[in-house]
Amino acid sequence: MDKVNGNHEARIGFYVCHCGHNIAAMVDCTEVAKYVGQLPGVVLSRDYKYMCSDPGQELIQKDIKEFDLNRVVVASCSPLLHEHTFRSAVEAGGLNPFFFHMVNIREHVSWVHTNRDEATAKAKALARAAIRRVAHHRALDVKKVPIHPDVLVVGGGIAGIHAALTLAKAGKKVYLVEREPSIGGHMAKFDKTFPTLDCAACILTPKMSEVGAHENITLWSYSEVVKMDGYVGNYTVTVKRRPRYINEDLCTGCQECIANCVYREPKFPDDFNEGLGKRKPVYIPFPQATPQVVLIDPEVCLNFKRGVLTDKCKKTCVEACGEKKAIDFQQKEEFQEIKVGTIIVATGFQAFDVARMPQYGYGRYPNVYTALEVERLVNASGPTAGDVLLRDGRHPKSIGIIHCVGSRDKKTNRWCSRVCCMYSMKLAHLLKEHTEAEIYNFYIDIRAPGKGYEEFYDKLLEEGVHFIRGRVGEVTDWAFIPEEEGKLVIRVEDTLANVVRRIPVDMVVLSTGLEPQPDAQAVRRLFNMSCGSEGFFLERHPKLAPVNTFTDGIYLAGCCQSPKDIPDSVAQAGAAAAEAMVLIDKGHIEQEPNTAYVLDDCSGCKSCIPLCPYTAITFNEGTKKADINEALCKGCGTCVGSCPSGSIVQNLFEDEEVFSEIQGVLAND
């Protein structure tokens, strides 16, 4: 039926959307409709308040039938937002969905211009181009790609853990890949969580062990994704598994080896405790680590020399391990290849490096701490078993907590890290509890916009914690008056009391901001994502697609997308899991049929073959022409753009279509 194939001259219906005032305020929509109405091929031309609304879509369907339309053009917002909506409407109206073209006169016109005449002229030109283009459109079928049901979750922090569990509980098979020896991420290091003050370990470790135990989850810790190929529904991922020199299947986590290591005492800085504690060469990061498997650090283990196996050690650990034979000094790194349909990236953040702000004295004055260090210091299972003992062996009588270190600062990171206010208040509360010290918070603005957050702020005010509105200039150790001697002095303007103050304290806590992981750029390339200007991964749409990326089947969760607190990370992780399940349960995804094909007049010059990044083009010895494998083609059109004989065609972007668009935008009216 020609309505679907449209093999007769075009009968075009044109619709321009006011989008409330968003477009109408800067573009004279009635004028545009009037102008387009008199263009050749246009059967009817309307302007309407909200085209994307149900009535708007029904209007299109009605008109198609009533006026026997065979082409439709809508001028409204960005196709990335509503192209799908209108294609469906056109299809519902009985036309092939690709007899439709969309003109972006909101993001690209009304929102970015200031002169109504110019904006209207531009809108007309773009509409004119679309009218000319759409006449050349052909009927196309959407290609259905099957979705592999397994999911890869990258990163085992709270976001990754929650996403993995959600999927696993829904019966999906999940690979959870974590770079560190144990999952848990930053949350595992926290003592309590704001504003409820429930202990981080108590709420996190059950989820961790559930991950370790769940039959649907394959947990690969101490591992990294190094390669990703394929496309939505059919990704092939290579994971590098670093050697822990322990056979994970044989190790029972009894930790006898640790007890019997030739090093009687722990000697090496322990990363989990931010270097405040010590560990042995064979160790388990922390008591509740998941998996419950030890590992050996070849950099310091006596059986190695700077990572190279020497076998010079008495190996008392091996004896201790005995029959289990779990220790394997020969272990090498291995690469495992897996097939998944969807991927959730939850690679988290890194804390701001305070060395970049020397004026706060970190590293110069022993009693200056980072927030993460304090989390460990107040933690019952931390290096001091919860006793807040300063590096110089004293207990603090007064403590200054400096907010916004490495946030809201053009010289470091411009953004607000969103959690510092709250965790600073949490630490203030905990430190008060542990030390009964005088506590000063130095803040620029208090940002407590979450559920129960403002109430927490009130609670601290009641506890008598001091809040001084002023960004600290410097932390020094020189005394101006005797009471300051032997103390750290914070000089700050109390901007509310309107005085400059010098406040001597025993301990300074730097509330460091959140920034992208150092390797965020590499990860972004690995998964074919984009980064925002700050370096966090970019979501597909800030409001409507906050967990999607520009690559189908790849989703974001947690702080790798932007700083957020635990509730938000968990919520986002759930959303990402749901998005993944949408594809999995549907079983297939409809793909834009913008693939390319070769015409008969191909001269067989082969120049296109090396250009295709997906090796979709092969030379057919029989026909002496190029062949394009539609399944492999991703529709970039590079081969089309460079075919000397113009005998490759890209659906939806055929030469006539683009040429008529060019002529359209330039034609004089």
Add this chain to the structure above:
Amino acid sequence: MTKEWTPRIVAFFCNWCTYTAADLAGVSRMKYAANTRTIRVMCSGRIDPQFVLEAFAKGADGVLIGGCHPNDCHYAEGNYKMLRRFRLLKRMLKDLGIAEERLRLEWISAAEGEKVKAVVNEMVRKLTALGPLDVPGKFADWDREISPLAAAAAAAPVEHEVAHA
């Protein structure tokens, strides 16, 4: 058109980076000159040199091509392919007597709405300084010059042959 001339720019933006960046500029309500007419392609690699030539031939004063940054192409390397053609095109346009500034290639990532604004405004400034290109007009003049000669040639074929003899 009565009001004073302003340049017309045809902009070919790749779907994944630059077109999205332009959307971002919109969402962030950045204001820039209204002289561009954007044409969306999936990848800058799709842009056929003929597209650019056609644009100039049909009266564009400038052509702007926007693609993903090197290494960031959604299709791995389409932007490199474009870059090669771009270099060729530039030389070709020079020979055709079209100033280089009239063709511009920019890598603009999905996050760089600010850059879209900056690039467009700057290009408009430059093109305004350069003045109209008006290739169609030039063609017209050319035809006007040719037609009498052609007519003459048609009118007096014999002399013509003599001239050759």
Add this chain to the structure above:
Amino acid sequence: MKYSYFPGCSLKGTGRAYEESLLPVFQALGVELEELDDWNCCGATAYMAVDEVKACVMASRNLALAEKAGHQELLAPCSACYLVLNKTKHYLHESPAVEAVVQKALHQANLTYSGNTPVRHPLDVLINNVGIDAIKKRVTQPLKGLKVAPYYGCQIVRPYASFDDQYNPTTMDRLLEAIGCTIVTYPLKTRCCGGSLTGTLPEPGLLCAYVLLKEAIARGAEVVATVCPLCQFNLDCYRDKMVAKWGGETVPDPRKAGARIAVGPRLDIPVVFFTQLIGLAFGLTEKELGLQRGFTPLRRPAPAQPQTAAA
């Protein structure tokens, strides 16, 4: 090595000792300094307060003269001159309009400014061009164990920290260690000395200067080394006023834990130019180095002193 030398007004007046010590030290190191012909006042900070553009014109005349002298690098020992000259370069670079004015003005004197005359500070040159080793070689009478508080002041590290760290500069520390001095930790390295306020609004000005001396004493320094004539003047010349105001204060005794000492009697701690110390180590006499010009002149530490100092 040859540099155009821009002494600046102070080094011809209250800061003579700086020039008197700088020249022989550089000579001893084989660095040739050619005084800029007919240089004029850099404009200093005060001038900026009246008319920024004219200040730029004044400063740029010197830069232009230096270019005329053959694109040599320009050595500016006074911190204020060093900053103003550099600042002018930045300012002209940022604001073409101002540069246009300046060029017009320079034209009146058949001068031009291209902006490529580097303005250097003696510390910068000594560390990065002469080099510590060359200086060590030249030392004949190391100032063993002399406890020095290195005071850099503000304007050579702010706002343009070009050759040293803005928060914790160390060029002078390294130089003085090279000639045998012991550097005391001195957190006020780059704190303001009060600038011209000491003369105009004594109370706040003197306090700035006093704090610096007090901390030097508390840190057990025997001498304060400066790099700027104004800093030196402020710390050196107002002690009587400081004693009158704050002499009664005490600080913890750096030599005996728990004990305290009065600040007053110790406020006479010598304040010298770092070049004077280097000169001493090179075996030049107090007189040759203008040490007698200090209100509390520094005497060459007696060889016996190290032991007592160490005790």
Add this chain to the structure above:
Amino acid sequence: MDLRRTIKYESDRVKGFGREVMSVPGCEQLENCIQCGTCSGLCPLSIYMDHTPRQVMELTRSDFKDEVLRSTTIWLCASCYACTVECPKQIRITDIMYELKQRAIHEGFYPKRFPIPVLAQEFYRMSHKRGRVTENFLATIMFLKTNLLAALGMWRLGLNLFARGRFPLKLEGIKRRDELVRMMAVVDKLSIDALQNSQQNGGNGGGHPGAH
């Protein structure tokens, strides 16, 4: 006790003052001030100021011209640049202080016999006239013009300096003074506001003044 009404009316604002200051090259960033107080926290002299630097920034932005130009703050700034290098919004506070000093001097906004502007102007005159400055003369002039008593109080310092050859008795000067005069004449030719405008355009054209 004497009571004072501290309320401000819109009529107390000199509308456009803030914009004017922010349009001077180097002062643009003031728009971004978030009133965090880093400047005052670092300023060694803020403890003597009637308005802290932070307040001066806000008063300027909100057009309270009188408060700003009459405040002691702008004169107490010793240009140590501590605020400028630490400001999280990269506002060049020291340069703004210079701008405000200039305006205060041009519009005569300071107490009679207030030494700092006098010093500044005398410095200006002397360096302008002679091409160089001889500090002890400069100081003397300043004291005579502002506070004779202080001048007398200073005789001791003078003597001490003299005794140590740090008190030259002849005024320094340059050879080609005419050259300097001619140069300054050029600047005078351009009227202040013409300069202002050209500065603005220049500032905008000339890259990004806030960029250090």
